[in-house]
Structures are given as structure tokens and as C-alpha cells.
Amino acid sequence: MTSPSTYPNQDTPRHLVVMGVSGSGKSTLATALARRLSLPMAEADEFHPPQNIAKMSSQIPLTDEDRWPWLHALRDWMTSHAETGSIITCSALRRSYRDLLRTATGDVLFLHIDVQTPRLQERVAHRSGHFMPPALLDSQLATLEPLAADEPGIRLSNDSTVEQLIDDAVAWLSPSLPS
Template structure:
């Protein structure tokens, strides 16, 4: 059976990290937080309110792809929380030796702005939300994934994702 990586994607403040961790817990799959793969220069730019360019993101996406491949080669299904805003970025992640499936968390900019306003301890300032929304390319019909409303509680989102993707809690099967 093919090894699977679920990439929980969306703009900053959409709940990627929370949903990814809960999916990982439910499935007993390792979870990676894409923010931890950013080089220091990227974090410095974002902390200063400067949007990243495609060139800034290329090594970051390659590192994530390589992590997915390393885990897949070891036979591990995984979950990754990653913005994956553009199709080109998702294409890079799909180069991993795993079945990469996307869970796009989407919702109203007003709700995301509310969430960002109460979030603390993150290097991504709320001022960059507009640039992320501008970069966001929703999943295309030929991409392996689903789009999910981010408004419900995380537990409800996770249950919906597992059901819609045909995954079963704690089974490890994809």
C-alpha cells in the first residue's frame, strides 16, 4: 500500500497546525510543522512584515519534500502543516515519494483576521494576510485533495477530513 502524506494547507491563521496535529494524533502519524523548515532569512523577512518570494520559498519547499520522502522511504505515513499557497508549491511537495493529499482549510478573511489578532508567539504578522490571500491558488480539480471550511471546531474538521478522505482513526491505513 502506498505511503500517504496529508498536507494541511491554507493561509496563516486558518488552523493548519491545530488540525494537522489532531489528524496526526487520530491517525498515529508523525506531524511536521512547515514553519520549522524555514531558513532564518525567511523568518527574519516575515517577522519584518516582508512577504516571501517564490525564490525564498524554493529551498523551504524542497526541505519539506525531502522530509516527506525520507519518512515515506521508512514506510511512515505523515501529516504536514504547510501553507502550500500556490499550485507550483504543491507540485514541489508532490515530488515526494508518497501519495501527497491536500486538505485546504478555507474561510472568510474576517474570521481569519480575528484569529490572527488573538494569536501570539508567531513570527508571521497579521499584516501579511493580504499578501497570502493574494498568492492563494485554491486546489484544482486534478489535485488530490479536499477543501474544508475552517469555521467549525477543530475536532469537527478532523472528523470530516477523516470521513471524506476515507481514513480511519488510529489505523494508520490510507
């Protein structure tokens, strides 16, 4: 776990965006946090229009123009859960994408899961039933802009166990969780 750039505010609903490239463990962490924190959760993949899925399935990287409607839909979903807060998975590769997600009603915090490239390649190569082919991992890594110091979030290393990743995330969130 690396030092947080900004700690969450305790007084407003929070949306947690579990971010990172394909195969980093976004879904695993988001699902565990949603259970532990009793928050609604959404998988960003389910918000992709069919043409985006077709492009990625054909090993064609998405462009910004492909991503904007998808990101708006994610932002709108978070806003629809402004009363309770929420958790979403989203690659959120560029700061401009995260800037758009931060326009949701409520505080938007980012949990950036970081995994070493060889481990990512192994995970994606052995994953079945997902439209994101291993060939697009390099384009995601090239596009990724890590969280900046002024962005509300933390970078979490996913180099040990799932339990450790969850514990690290909850430890960072603990000061802001309702008592």
C-alpha cells in the same frame, strides 16, 4: 466540506499536507490527525531558514526564491518518511509549490482549510508568539491558488468547531485508511 477532487490510493504510504493561509487552523488539524492516525508530523514553520523568518517578522512577504529551498526541505522530510507516511502543515499557496511537494515519495494529498477573511483577520490579530504578522495575511490571500479539480485533495471549511473539521477530514480519508 466540499467535494473531493481526487480520492487517495489505499496501497501506498500517504503524506497529508494540511494547507491554507496563516490562521486557518493548519496546526490544530494536523496535530489532531497525527494523533488519530499515528503518523509523524512536521510544522512547516520549523523548516524556514532564519532569513525567511526575519523577512516575515519585518512584514516583508516571501518571494518564490525564498520559498523554494523551504519547500524542497519539506518534500525531502516527507520522502524520509515514505515508509510510514506523514503529515505536514504548509501554506502551499501556489499550485507550483504543491507540484513540488507532490514529488515526495508516496502519495501526497492536500487538505485545504478555508476560513472566511474576517475570521482569519481576527485569529491572526489575537495570536501571540508567532513570527507571521497580521499585515502579511492580505499578501497570502492574494497569492493563494485554491486546489484545482485535478489536484489530489479536498477543501475543508473551518467555520464551525475543531471537532467538525477533524471529523470532515477523517470522513474524506476513511475510504483510504488501512482497516
